[in-house]
Amino acid sequence: MAHTSNPAVRLKDIARDLNVSVMTVSKVVRGCSDVGAETRQRVMARIKELNYQPNWVARSLAARRTFIIGLIVPDLMHSFFAEIAKGISAAIRPLGYDVVICNSEENAAVESSEVDRLLARQVDGLILASAQPPETLSVFERIEARNLPFVLIDRRFSEVRAPYVGADDEAIGRMATEHLIACGCRRIAHIAGPKLTTGIGRLNGYRAALDTAGIAFHEPYVVHATDDASGYDAARLLLRLSPRPDAIFGYNDPTAAGAMKAILEAGIAIPSGIKVMGVGNVHYSDLLRVPLSTIDQRSTAIGQQAADILVKAIGSKRKRPPRTVIVEPALVARESTGH
Amino acid sequence: MAHTSNPAVRLKDIARDLNVSVMTVSKVVRGCSDVGAETRQRVMARIKELNYQPNWVARSLAARRTFIIGLIVPDLMHSFFAEIAKGISAAIRPLGYDVVICNSEENAAVESSEVDRLLARQVDGLILASAQPPETLSVFERIEARNLPFVLIDRRFSEVRAPYVGADDEAIGRMATEHLIACGCRRIAHIAGPKLTTGIGRLNGYRAALDTAGIAFHEPYVVHATDDASGYDAARLLLRLSPRPDAIFGYNDPTAAGAMKAILEAGIAIPSGIKVMGVGNVHYSDLLRVPLSTIDQRSTAIGQQAADILVKAIGSKRKRPPRTVIVEPALVARESTGH
DNA sequence: CTGAAAGCGCTAACAC
DNA sequence: GTGTTAGCGCTTTCAG
Numbered sequence: 153m154a155h156t157s158n159p160a161v162r163l164k165d166i167a168r169d170l171n172v173s174v175m176t177v178s179k180v181v182r183g184c185s186d187v188g189a190e191t192r193q194r195v196m197a198r199i200k201e202l203n204y205q206p207n208w209v210a211r212s213l214a215a216r217r218t219f220i221i222g223l224i225v226p227d228l229m230h231s232f233f234a235e236i237a238k239g240i241s242a243a244i245r246p247l248g249y250d251v252v253i254c255n256s257e258e259n260a261a262v263e264s265s266e267v268d269r270l271l272a273r274q275v276d277g278l279i280l281a282s283a284q285p286p287e288t289l290s291v292f293e294r295i296e297a298r299n300l301p302f303v304l305i306d307r308r309f310s311e312v313r314a315p316y317v318g319a320d321d322e323a324i325g326r327m328a329t330e331h332l333i334a335c336g337c338r339r340i341a342h343i344a345g346p347k348l349t350t351g352i353g354r355l356n357g358y359r360a361a362l363d364t365a366g367i368a369f370h371e372p373y374v375v376h377a378t379d380d381a382s383g384y385d386a387a388r389l390l391l392r393l394s395p396r397p398d399a400i401f402g403y404n405d406p407t408a409a410g411a412m413k414a415i416l417e418a419g420i421a422i423p424s425g426i427k428v429m430g431v432g433n434v435h436y437s438d439l440l441r442v443p444l445s446t447i448d449q450r451s452t453a454i455g456q457q458a459a460d461i462l463v464k465a466i467g468s469k470r471k472r473p474p475r476t477v478i479v480e481p482a483l484v485a486r487e488s489t490g491h
Numbered sequence: 492m493a494h495t496s497n498p499a500v501r502l503k504d505i506a507r508d509l510n511v512s513v514m515t516v517s518k519v520v521r522g523c524s525d526v527g528a529e530t531r532q533r534v535m536a537r538i539k540e541l542n543y544q545p546n547w548v549a550r551s552l553a554a555r556r557t558f559i560i561g562l563i564v565p566d567l568m569h570s571f572f573a574e575i576a577k578g579i580s581a582a583i584r585p586l587g588y589d590v591v592i593c594n595s596e597e598n599a600a601v602e603s604s605e606v607d608r609l610l611a612r613q614v615d616g617l618i619l620a621s622a623q624p625p626e627t628l629s630v631f632e633r634i635e636a637r638n639l640p641f642v643l644i645d646r647r648f649s650e651v652r653a654p655y656v657g658a659d660d661e662a663i664g665r666m667a668t669e670h671l672i673a674c675g676c677r678r679i680a681h682i683a684g685p686k687l688t689t690g691i692g693r694l695n696g697y698r699a700a701l702d703t704a705g706i707a708f709h710e711p712y713v714v715h716a717t718d719d720a721s722g723y724d725a726a727r728l729l730l731r732l733s734p735r736p737d738a739i740f741g742y743n744d745p746t747a748a749g750a751m752k753a754i755l756e757a758g759i760a761i762p763s764g765i766k767v768m769g770v771g772n773v774h775y776s777d778l779l780r781v782p783l784s785t786i787d788q789r790s791t792a793i794g795q796q797a798a799d800i801l802v803k804a805i806g807s808k809r810k811r812p813p814r815t816v817i818v819e820p821a822l823v824a825r826e827s828t829g830h
Numbered sequence: 831c832t833g834a835a836a837g838c839g840c841t842a843a844c845a846c
Numbered sequence: 847g848t849g850t851t852a853g854c855g856c857t858t859t860c861a862g
Binding site for chain 2: 850856
């Protein structure tokens with residue numbers, strides 16, 4: 153019933169052809185130094201000739217190491233995560249690893265089952281931008297039970313003892329809000345994200361910045377959304393308020409872009425009528441209706457750092473105290489805030 | 492040196508605990524029907540209790556089947572491909588497959604080595620949006636040599652005997668150009684893509700439409716680009732021509748978006764000064780500076796269809812004549828062409 | 831430097 | 847229904 157694929161060349165075949173043992177060939181393949189120069193030559197020649205490729209499944213089983221790392225993100229369509237994925241791949245490929253990317257669709261249950269699949273596939277390590285609600289930590293416990301190295305990215309879980317790479321979300325929220333204040337805005341609305349460290353941190357930063365500037369926090373100015381579609385809806389709610397906000401700070405670029413659409417549709421100009429800020433500096437930010445001011449989170453760097461830490465953890469027996477890397481956010485002022 | 496992960500529960504452990512053979516447990520795990528009801532209960536209970544997860548590496552080696560399919564795309568950051576990837580994942584997951592996604596960076600050599608990696612990993616099948624130049628077919632030969640099912644998407648290679656799922660690129664080029672002509676444009680420029688079926692097909696469609704409309708083909712109106720950055724550059728060249736084009740048709744949405752940026756920067760209005768069209772209907776198309784008219788390629792459908800065909804091919808021994816699925820493009824008229 | 835022995839965790843095929 | 851035998855293709859360990 154299953155499709156029959158042609159038998160690939162095996163170590164055994166090469167060994168037989170050359171009258172050497174399988175072991176010797178294996179050693180050559182892996183580049184071990186304890187093989188005679190001439191034998192090595194002959195083996196190498198035959199390998200090239202037959203275009204031998206080691207069977208990684210067999211190798212993984214025997215070596216108890218797959219050289220696969222798992223990555224779980226909430227949404228590959230969000231280019232912030234696509235960029236992280238790219239950063240991870242780029243960092244990890246040269247080291248011989250492959251990455252299996254899974255999409256949790258921002259759903260804790262889906263994520264949980266993806267983790268199980270990845271564990272069953274015997275990945276050597278895991279990187280996750282987790283969509284777990286803060287109180288549910290069983291996913292992480294299952295990973296720890298296997299004593300498998302993993303690193304958290306983007307969303308932080310302070311109770312979980314694992315390395316974390318991400319931005320300082322409160323700093324991001326503060327930076328964005330301060331920029332808006334500096335642009336002369338006083339009625340600053342916020343499209344807040346999900347109740348994860350990213351959403352909460354940015355919201356806190358927003359409130360802190362208002363506080364510092366002596367602007368009273370106005371509850372109705374905070375609404376929730378996660379992507380461009382819900383950002384659009386959220387902005388329409390905000391536009392009905394009076395006094396109408398003079399700025400909208402979206403928790404990520406998609407929500408901000410969605411908000412822009414709603415604002416322009418309402419016949420209000422950006423930035424003169426309402427200023428808009430996002431977070432993420434996604435690839436197309438400066439191609440949007442009005443080039444979007446945003447906070448750059450250095451997504452590629454996050455990916456690379458996470459990959460780095462993970463690979464080091466895989467390579468070393470003892471688990472060191474988990475490292476936390478906070479990448480510095482950077483303001484990118486564009487036209488949507490009047491620059 | 493390698494990180495020591497905890498020994499996971501094995502079939503053997505369960506068998507020992509329950510005084511049954513490994514085989515029996517294996518059968519229960521796989522849902523075979525030839526197991527006594529009571530035995531099955533006991534085994535299931537213990538499985539749940541210990542949270543047993545089959546080791547897929549061992550399973551793959553023994554069953555000669557990994558339930559992994561490989562996907563190669565030129566660029567995950569291009570949301571057209573991200574969407575395809577998502578469509579494939581969604582279609583294939585419920586069937587028990589995982590997808591390993593590789594980025595070829597639009598580079599034939601990278602792609603070639605990715606294919607080898609995937610083969611070494613013993614994937615059950617391959618889906619590729621290939622970046623091979625039309626004359627280099629050795630990658631496909633290597634896959635065929637292993638007798639591994641694969642399906643081509645987006646970019647077509649007529650010499651390769653494999654299923655193909657994609658759009659009718661000539662129809663796309665014609666549709667876009669006809670739309671522009673219908674909008675009253677006569678000096679229609681084209682930012683053509685790479686010399687693959689997508690780029691060539693759309694270019695041909697463009698020329699065919701001009702022909703039909705009795706508009707002379709004007710060589711300088713065709714320039715080349717692949718993404719937003721090069722599309723921007725390409726458009727700047729076009730803007731220097733005289734007579735200046737009154738429309739620009741980009742071979743994909745990113746090039747069109749880049750072109751829009753250049754046009755607006757030059758102080759020319761869209762659509763009144765120059766009309767713009769893209770292809771792909773990427774997610775953010777209607778959030779761009781001027782909402783972008785485009786041709787929808789139904790990327791998710793492409794992914795699902797391809798997944799479908801591949802899975803069927805994996806499941807059946809004999810190779811049937813390769814199926815070709817052409818998904819119908821659809822015009823999405825937005826503001827950039829005056830609608 | 832080379833190789834024989836043993837086994838990774840599981841499944842296929844066939845006996846009992 | 848259940849269990850036995852024999853690997854899958856490779857690496858680990860250790861003896862020569």
